[in-house]
Amino acid sequence: MKQKTGIVKIRVNSQLVRSKKGAKLTVGGVKREVDEDAYEAVYSESKIAPRVEFTVQHTSDFSVQDFQSITEGTITFECDNGVIFVLEGAVYLEGGELSDGDVSFTFAATTCTEQLGSTSNA
Structure with missing residues (x-):
């Protein structure tokens, strides 16, 4: 039986963060919109940036300002x-x-690359 995502670990610049349940990922890509007139329908495309939203527990070893200063992170x-x-x-x-002891963050990125897991449960 295949496993669906249940638990997510988030790393920011290789640092594992204590993310809480409910993290969200938008992989980005292309958004298409249709424009119709009396004769035909055409579409246009625009880019959607990848985005991640998560909440962490604020502990004494976590710097909110370090995360706010990230401009070219992974x-x-x-x-x-x-x-x-x-x-x-x-x-x-x-x-x-x-x-309430938690801090939420939203990041956008230029690219999002998916690395598939093992297919041994196929």
């Missing part, structure tokens, strides 16, 4: 089913608000 989104997504050129977008 983020890995490691799924427990063996699939890994690597986001290159990551830049901090928003977050950093400390609430």
Whole structure:
């Protein structure tokens, strides 16, 4: 039986972060829109940047400002089913608000590469 993603580990510039349940990944790619007139339908394309959103527990060894200063980082989104997504050129977008001991962050990146896990459970 194949395994679906349940637990995710997130690394920012190789540092494992204590991400909480609910992390989100948008792999990015191309967005297509259709424009129709009385004679035909045509489409246009625009780029969607990869994006990752996650929340971490704020502990004494975690610097919020270090994460806010990231402009050319690497983020890995490691799924427990063996699939890994690597986001290159990551830049901090928003977050950093400390609430109830947690801090949320949103990053965008220039590329997202998917590395498939083992297919031994096929």
